[in-house]
Amino acid sequence: MRPISSLAEENQVRNLRMFSQSKGCAITTNQPQRIELPCFFNTPARFKSMNKNKVQLSEKQNDPKSLQTPELCIYLQSQRRLKDYEMLAFACKRAGKIKDEGRAYYSMGVLLDNMGKWSQAIQQYERFLKICIKLNDQHGCGLAYNCIGVDYQFMAETNPKFIEKAIEFHKKHEEVSDSNGKFLASINMGLCYDADSQLSMFYFQQALKHAINMSSKLGQTIAIANIGRIGQKGLYDNAEKMKLFIEKFLQLASELKDKESIIKGHMKLGAVSAQLGSYTEGKNSFLKALEMVENDRYLYQEAKCGFAISNAEMNMDQYLREQAQLLKQ
DSSP: OOSSSSSTOSHHHHHHHHHHSSSOOOOOOOOOOOOOOOOOGGOOOOOOOHHHHHSSSSSOOOOOSOOOHHHHHHHHHHHHHHHHHHHHHHHHHHHHHHHHHHHHHHHHHHHHTTTTTTHHHHHHHHHHHHHHOOOOOHHHHHHHHHHHHHHHHHHHTTTTHHHHHHHHHHHHHHHHHHHHHHHHHHHHHHHHHOHHHHHHHHHHHHHHHHHHHTTTTHHHHHHHHHHOOOTTTHHHHHHHHHHHHHHHOOOOOOOOHHHHHHOOOOOHHHHHHHHHHHHHHHHHHHHHHHHEEEEEEEHHHHHHHHHHHHHHHHHHHHHHHHHHHHHHH
């Protein structure tokens, strides 16, 4: 029998729904997807902004002195809280409070993740996993598998041999999960198989099916973005099909009010429309992107160039005819 209260009874679907109700949030499509516990579980918050910097460093190079001030504060804060959770885990173990002990191990894993110490975090998640197995807590097992798999993905950034371990744990996550967990596991396995476009595409398509079953607009957006990214070469060979993907992505991004994705969607649509010879449509798409870009100079210049090229191509035939007439005179 399952315990009445799971260590991870709330999973990512709650966060997907919360996201879909928010405005102006940026969607991360090509990074490992984690299960996030809600605030009432009273576990440490993850600082996602830290991950990008930490992925580029091995644990041996992970010197807090090299961090910028905000990151250094997070690192030191996590380091201090880690000691508290170590004491809590020890006390809970002595008192026989196995669920609280497991929660402490999970919390220590999150703090170590915030510090970029992936291998040490995995050790804590493995302790958490053992307790979940003992309690027959399937949701907790899924949470542990997800955490371990994602950390192995980050470790694979500097040592590719760890990608097989990441795949192993994401498959375990998929096996014990409902549609919500299967969606996350499929996205993560698609990212793990990035070098194998066929396998990667298979898992992203599986993720899309799960997202549709969940009626998750955010999930569909993430899956479609990755399908477009992995299958970009093949889709550009079939521009009409690529256009359909981009239009669907734009629709979902607009419903989620994700401004950055909307801008990029308009720019991709402009490029594909121009490829199809629909220069007016391409120009209008680039113009929409230009109107939305504010502080990103690179995106602004890219949209500006696309607009100029589409506009020039649109008027090229008329220009050539006029030049031909002038030559005849």
